Amino acid sequence: MADFFASCPSELSGILYKELETLGMEKLEKTNSGVYFQSSWEGCYKVNLHSRIASRVYKPVLEFIAYDKDQLYGEIQKHDFTKYIDPNQTISIDVKVKDCMMHDQRFVAMRIKDAIVDQFRDKTGTRPDVENKNADLRIHVKATKNNFWVALDTSGNSLFMRGYRKEVGEAPLKENLAAGLIALTEWDRKSPVVDPMCGSGTLLIEAAMMYMNMAPGTLRKKFGFQNWKNYRKEVWEKLVNEAMEAELPPPETPMFFGYDLDNQMIKKAKINAQEAGVEAFVKFRKETLSLLKPEVEKGILVTNPPYGARIGEEDWLKDVYRDLGYCFKHSFKGWDCWVLSGNKDLIMELKLKADRRIMVFNGPIECRFLKYSMY
Numbered sequence: 114m115a116d117f118f119a120s121c122p123s124e125l126s127g128i129l130y131k132e133l134e135t136l137g138m139e140k141l142e143k144t145n146s147g148v149y150f151q152s153s154w155e156g157c158y159k160v161n162l163h164s165r166i167a168s169r170v171y172k173p174v175l176e177f178i179a180y181d182k183d184q185l186y187g188e189i190q191k192h193d194f195t196k197y198i199d200p201n202q203t204i205s206i207d208v209k210v211k212d213c214m215m216h217d218q219r220f221v222a223m224r225i226k227d228a229i230v231d232q233f234r235d236k237t238g239t240r241p242d243v244e245n246k247n248a249d250l251r252i253h254v255k256a257t258k259n260n261f262w263v264a265l266d267t268s269g270n271s272l273f274m275r276g277y278r279k280e281v282g283e284a285p286l287k288e289n290l291a292a293g294l295i296a297l298t299e300w301d302r303k304s305p306v307v308d309p310m311c312g313s314g315t316l317l318i319e320a321a322m323m324y325m326n327m328a329p330g331t332l333r334k335k336f337g338f339q340n341w342k343n344y345r346k347e348v349w350e351k352l353v354n355e356a357m358e359a360e361l362p363p364p365e366t367p368m369f370f371g372y373d374l375d376n377q378m379i380k381k382a383k384i385n386a387q388e389a390g391v392e393a394f395v396k397f398r399k400e401t402l403s404l405l406k407p408e409v410e411k412g413i414l415v416t417n418p419p420y421g422a423r424i425g426e427e428d429w430l431k432d433v434y435r436d437l438g439y440c441f442k443h444s445f446k447g448w449d450c451w452v453l454s455g456n457k458d459l460i461m462e463l464k465l466k467a468d469r470r471i472m473v474f475n476g477p478i479e480c481r482f483l484k485y486s487m488y
């Protein structure tokens with residue numbers, strides 16, 4: 114069984130694979146929802162600290178087939194869960210079941226919980242409590258066609274929660290998806306980046322963190338593995354110190370420019386940039402698309418306009434997309450412009466032909482990430 118599994122938003126496992134390779138992980142194996150890798154616990158800490166794309170890092174502990182409750186109980190008992198936490202700590206069990214003889218998720222979760230707490234009781238005389246939020250040991254179970262995959266969540270809260278985003282708008286991108294989109298553009302990490310519809314600023318803040326080689330995990334207060342008995346604080350602290358030493362100096366002049374017609378969003382984006390420590394070189398300004406002129410000569414543009422699924426009405430949005438297409442043509446000649454949208458009809462309103470189309474999921478919404486090279 115592989116040592117670890119890093120999950121990620123659908124369609125981003127290709128770039129997660131490259132990222133894990135760069136981080137020195139071995140025996141990588143890509144699936145639709147993430148990448149398996151082999152490494153020591155130090156490697157697991159490193160991925161939690163440095164990965165921009167991963168959603169969570171799991172430690173798979175069991176894989177088996179079970180058709181009934183007794184088999185399930187017996188198989189769970191084969192792994193010693195008492196080695197991770199003390200009985201006065203807490204556990205949670207998150208179960209997803211598909212096409213199984215035992216189809217009731219709550220029943221499956223209950224049975225797994227019984228098997229685990231009985232292990233503690235037999236060994237120590239007491240048992241851990243179940244706590245659904247912020248448990249010390251989060252156990253994740255995926256069962257498909259009676260095949261069970263049991264893994265421990267080493268991350269705790271999802272890694273997209275970097276800790277800098279205090280303020281969000283109505284339809285913010287998750288931080289790891291935003292970082293994944295920037296990676297997909299193959300940005301050279303030197304050129305300026307513009308987002309003309311920046312909302313709470315996620316794309317630009319992620320790009321600014323990449324520019325500075327800032328490890329996203331340095332902003333976070335807590336990871337799941339830090340609650341466990343095998344946690345080696347000195348190893349973690351060494352990794353954090355190395356990451357901080359590897360940070361690059363910020364650029365001398367602003368390089369990241371965000372605009373939005375909503376002044377409230379601009380205020381939120383500024384607060385978030387400040388929390389992330391990149392406010393000195395990420396500039397946000399209230400501006401509408403139709404009046405926008407770039408403040409630098411050349412760079413890349415990446416944006417996530419509203420697409421109706423969550424905010425806005427389609428007719429009004431048609432005008433927004435027409436303005437966006439017009440803005441690319443007239444104000445961003447020589448730039449590569451990337452657009453994430455989940456609405457094919459609205460994309461047509463840009464009246465431009467894309468050079469590249471990449472399928473990406475924003476949560477459950479199937480989107481296209483499109484590249485327009487403006488000559």
Ligand SMILES: C[S@@+](CC[C@H](N)C(=O)[O-])C[C@H]1O[C@@H](n2cnc3c(N)ncnc32)[C@H](O)[C@@H]1O
Nearest residue numbers: 285286310312313315373374375401402417419
């Ligand atoms: C989907 S949100 C962007 C979310 C952002 N990526 C984030 O992570 O927070 C789209 C943004 O476009 C802005 N917007 C809509 N029409 C605009 C226009 N004509 N000019 C500038 N901004 C506009 C909205 O105010 C909204 O904040």
